[in-house]
Amino acid sequence: MKQNAFVAGVGMTRFGKHIDRGMKDLAGEAINAALADANLSRDDLNAAYVGNAAAGVITGQVCVPGQMVLRELGIGKIPVVNVENACATASTAFQQAATMVSAGLYDCVLAVGMEKLFHEDKQRTFDVFTGAADTEDMDAVIEGIKATVKASGADLDMEGAGKTRSIFMDIYVAWAVEHMKKYGTTQRQFAAVSAKNSYHGSLNPRAQYQDLLTVDDVLNSREVVWPLTLPMCSPIGDGAAAVVLVSEKKARELGIADGGVRVASSVLASGWDYERDDEIKLPQKVAHQAYEEAGISPGDIDCVELHDASAPSEVLYYEYLGLCGPGEGGPLAESGDTKLGGRIPVNTSGGLLRKGHPIGATGCAQIVELTEQLRGQAGKRQVEGARVAVAENGGGFIKDDAAALVVSVLTT
């Protein structure tokens, strides 16, 4: 980035099953909180990027959901872009907003992520898989998963793939059994991720689940599909999160240019590499680019929010983000190093597994958590002396990668 964007304000709702609240209400709470946090008013905004992944099929508001939400708050006139990139939707809104500010095009931009999957009266829910993978090729996707599982030598009943559960859980199973076979990673190590994130979630009043689980609790829970038990899978949810980004000039006016939270880099990439070197996964490339642009190395990172849509994903992302070497993700999960108080706390918010995963809101919620960490405002979840934070979020599925992936580095 040519210049930096600053995070001036953040806000979010509690994530969860908000059966009595609509998307306007949820997004309104998050946006108002972010503006208040930034000491800015709606009149300061030059543009808005509003992310929503799937609520249209539930609410009927297929088009211009961003404008409908903003109107309720008296925000008009400005350019509003509705963006979508599956689970990376709000990360994309954030990345686009940061890029526009960083390029000098705007002084103050709102990035919003919002989702409404539980319907107010019908209690309908949206199964992620109908949208985020390629619906036309769903059979091919399932065959690919089965082939990966078979090649790993695992003997699993995959008949329910994409039927009795979200197809994404089957994708994660394929990745998990591959990792287990290659590196000896254990189901217990995956369970350690869920237990750790339940501890973090228990300290986060905005988390969907706040109960504390032991590793044995996780292992003894209902099996979704081996090796995943229920607490190893992220839930469906409703919620919203908002971030106000400002230019260096505006940051100076607000008194946050020194010591405030800067977006040192934010990189978006699409996940399908038709000339892919199989030894280097896309997340590694994107992380490498984001670290390079920010001038950091993995050793500099103090805390991380990453896309733990399943417990095995967190183990894999430890490695992709360079928090440990290849194959060392399982032992790292058990070591305590990624728990609050450890060397490099990961998903202090509770992560997708415990804070919840309202698809289109998740990316901005990661920025909310990391901003509070860098400001020293994370309360019981505070990572002492946090100066460098990384957010990673992937969305959709295309061939064997995320359809969209964003890695952002925040510093103070």
Add this chain to the structure above:
Amino acid sequence: MKQNAFVAGVGMTRFGKHIDRGMKDLAGEAINAALADANLSRDDLNAAYVGNAAAGVITGQVCVPGQMVLRELGIGKIPVVNVENACATASTAFQQAATMVSAGLYDCVLAVGMEKLFHEDKQRTFDVFTGAADTEDMDAVIEGIKATVKASGADLDMEGAGKTRSIFMDIYVAWAVEHMKKYGTTQRQFAAVSAKNSYHGSLNPRAQYQDLLTVDDVLNSREVVWPLTLPMCSPIGDGAAAVVLVSEKKARELGIADGGVRVASSVLASGWDYERDDEIKLPQKVAHQAYEEAGISPGDIDCVELHDASAPSEVLYYEYLGLCGPGEGGPLAESGDTKLGGRIPVNTSGGLLRKGHPIGATGCAQIVELTEQLRGQAGKRQVEGARVAVAENGGGFIKDDAAALVVSVLTT
């Protein structure tokens, strides 16, 4: 804009009812044509903005439709942003792509608009109104329309508003009767727009409707809701359009920096102005800003593509874009000045009324037409000596304005 973006290549499908073709196929045709037209390959692309407004509810591919389409063409790795802004969806994709190139962030960006509303086998169609206005407040929207119609003194049967037809046609009726009352505009003048655009459409092999209609043909057609007859309403359709935008540096490499098509400005705004001066409509403000950034005045414009979702809209936009004074839109429609060969031809493509209106594709299709005009490649539709072209496109409905509006100025 700080520097200019150039239109290096354009491509589109014929618009219409492509019952036998899916969105990947349609978008693929448009993208391949645009890349070939630009003499560029997929490897030259640095990013893609993909617009789709409503196909997800028909195809089931709610999330990441852009990545799904691009994968089919072997386009991966690059940042892909799925954008939506109702009828202004593809204009937003174009505006974002042009802005990114202009800011120096990329050398080569693809903007795509695509729509699939007729389902391949089910022949289901999507009624625009379920998405593009505020579904939660639909009753309030309808009451607003009825109040406007009543205030204009018209005695219309509005019982079918938003029920037997798209709510948008009722919105246009409200605007039309207001204009008729205030300026004496006639139904025959609206019909003149449809007749003129049918002439343009008859010369455009990519138009959904290519038959020629006289003013009397239009007036004698089935009434949708007075004063609109069927040819005064734009149709539902399938189709795709693509534009390749390049930096000045890349334009020099391609030999189009001199004499090629430049994006002199592209302005996006949201349509709700909570402190609105009723005498100045949002489209006027956006057009003014776009003209100012491009350094042109209305007298410089050689041809225009504008959002004639209904015939009265074209009359109103004549005035908003400064092609004539307030209240002079009706007489201008009848004068022949906006017909091929006239002073300032409008919608030489046939416009939304005749070329068709696959919602998410329309904005890029306007750029395709204008680029061909500026290059002198428009064949029978050529506007002689065209040097300055304007595209206007509005999307959605919020209070009494478009939820999103884009005005772009192209020059050569």
